[in-house]
Amino acid sequence: MEHAGTCEACGETTSLQASPLPFDSEEMPRIIEHMRSHTWPPENSHFADVCLEGPKQLAQYDAEIDQLQRKVDSLKEKRQHLGTYVDACRSLFSAIRRLPNELLEKIFRMCSPLSARKMSDTDSPMQEADRLAKRYLFELTKVCSRWHGIVMNTPTLWSWVVVNPSLWLEPLHIEPPNKWDGHLRLLERSLEKSGACPLVVDFSVESIFSGAERALQMLMDQAGRWKRAYLRAPLDCFRNLGQLPMLELLHLSDDSSGDSDLYVFEAAPRLRHFEFRGLASRVPRVPWSQLESFLHWHVPMDPGELSSSLQLMHNLPNKGKFILDVDLDELEPPFALHPISSDLSALAMLLTACFDTVDLKGILQSIFEALTTPKLHTLELHRNWDAPAIPFWPHDAFAGFVERSSLGKSLTCFEIHIRITEGELLQCLAMFPLLETLVISDCTKESESVLVTDTLLGRLTIKAEADATTPPLIPALHFFSVSSILRFSDEVYWEFLLSRLESGKAAEKPFQARLYWLEPTERTFSAEMSSRIVALVRERRLQFDMGRDPDEPRRPE
Incomplete structure (x- = not known):
């Protein structure tokens, strides 16, 4: 019969009583000793009672x-x-419930995955289907009825349309009947949900088939709403394209050869930025006179094609910016280019080189020897971060280009990210007394190619007349950005900053400085130096940013 008792551990009432069976922890060694021998327990021992009553207690x-x-x-x-x-x-x-619909809509757009807005060479057919279906948006609709309503009734969330019909085909690129009807319905839904708002269209196809034609026609039916268009397909696919009243940016990619007589893109009164990948002869007619920039991507290089590409800068208005993406590995110097004279105001080159065995310096030398740009105010020379080789600086050819173009009277912005010695850079900067913006980087760790040193900073420091042994370089400098392996001292950098803040130019607006480090280096200023800079920023005399170079690709973990 059970009797209520009190638990000794917690004091709660329990029906479980303490076991009446004897248990002595000191007896365990004796039991173990018995088990190691052949001795039988005495008949009057309590062990038998434990064996009988123990299971009941347990x-x-x-x-x-x-x-x-x-x-x-x-x-x-x-x-x-x-x-x-x-x-x-x-x-x-919750605070998020108080956010207006307009702000939530912006948050939804900003948090959309990159794969939903941009194609990749590694995209799979499943990813293409998810992108067409806007699956990430439908995940948001599951949160609550309000979010569901925002997603389904906000046209701007559906206005980024990315379509790659090449991923609709079977692995063997066979066209099964009605295979892509589902994809087309998803595309149609996005176009309907986007209402009348401007569209960002990204279309890519390797070869035209019926499903791709239908998808492209659906997009071209909405051409009046295109704001930005990225089109990677044969140009002949767009002959029936209508007017483009809202188009501001156009990217075309075409691998065909021969001359192009396509004129449909001329009907784009708002077009300001044009990018083209392919032969110069394939560039279609566009409203050149209104463009602000033209980028010729991944030019398939030989000297003749390079010359044809450079000739395209004549199409731009004087205020425009010409950007050339050059694959240096495909060229074999020495060669001469046709002389090119242009009143262009801005020129940029993205230089790709994978092999140091190529005469990279000779290629740039040929380009500079051909150019004359007397009204140039911006010159940018960029390296391709994804390519291992870094072009060398053709100093003599560049000096001739500067003298021929009288760049000392016009250049105000200079950006250089290729291999140049400290001495060559100092000579270049001495040619540009009107320079206001300077952006440079240490491209290698080799001593002769490290640019951002105490020597450079000292030459850029404006000193009192009594202390000045040489005149300062670029006295009008107002924006200075470096990507560096940080071989300079805090005090020298501080003296440079302070001297620029005390110059007459700094009184008009804050001096701007950017200091970025390159892997694997990293650095912080001393506490005293940091407090000085913070004080200048608070006084609105300095705009300052410091950190890892945002343009340098991240190394895999």
Whole structure:
């Protein structure tokens, strides 16, 4: 018969009583000793009683444990229900519920995955289907009815249309009947949901087939809403394209050869930026006179094609910017280019080189020897971060280009990210007394190619007349950005900053300085130096940014 008792551990009432069976921990060694021998326990020992009554006592303990476990489980369940209720009540006062729909819509757009807005060479057919279906948007609709309504009734969330029909085909590129009907329905839904708002269209196909034709026609039917268009397909596909009243940026990629007589892109009164990948002869007619920039991507290089590409700068208005992406590995100097004279105001080159065995310096030399740009105010020379080789600087050819073009009277912005010695850079900077913006980087760790040193900073420091042994370089400098392996001292950098802040130019607006480090280097200023810079920023005399170079590709973890 069970009798209520009190648990010695917690003081709670329990039906479980202490076991009447004797248990002595000191007796265990004696029991173990018996087991190691052949001695039989005495007949009057209590061991037999334990064997008989022990299982009953253990069962009582198990029953009590089960009962307590049920109580614990019940308490946990009640606690979970209460927690859910409390969280729900708190959610009623959540700050996100107070956000207006317009702000939530912007958050949704900013948080959209990159794969939903940009193609990749590694995209799979499944990823293409998810992108067409806007799956990430439908995940948001599951949060609450309000979010569901925002997603389904906000046209701008559906206005980024990315289509790659090449991924619709079977692995063997066979066209099964009606295979792409589902893809087309998804595309049609996005176009319908986007309403009348401007579209960003990204279309790419390797070879035209019926499904791709239907998709492209659906997009071209909405050409009046195109704001930015990235089109990678044969140009002949667009002959029936209508007017483009809203188009501001156009990217075309065409691998065909021969001359192009396509004129449909001329009907784009708002077009300001044009990018083209392919032969110069394939560039279609566009409203050149209104363009602000033209980028010729990945030019398939030989000297003749390079010359034809450079000749395209004549099409731009004087205020325009010409950007040339040059694959240096495909060229074999020496060669001469046709002389090119242009009143262009801005020129940029993206230089790709994978092999140091190529005469990279000779190629740039040929380009500079051909150019004359007397009204140039911006010159940028960029390296391709994804290519291992870094072009060398053709100093003599560049000096001739500067003298021929009288760049000392016009250049105000100079950006250089290729291999140049400190001495050559100092000579270049001495040619540009009107320079206001300077952006440079240490391209290698080799001593002769490290640019950002105490020597450079000292030459850029404006000193009092009594202390000045040489005149400072670029006295009008107002924006200075470096990507560096940080071989300079804090004090020299501080003296440079302070001297620029005390110049007459700094009184008009804050001096701007950017200091970025390149892997694997990293650096912070001393506490005193940091406090000085913070004070200048607070006084609005300095705009300063410091950190890892945002343009340098991240190394895999």
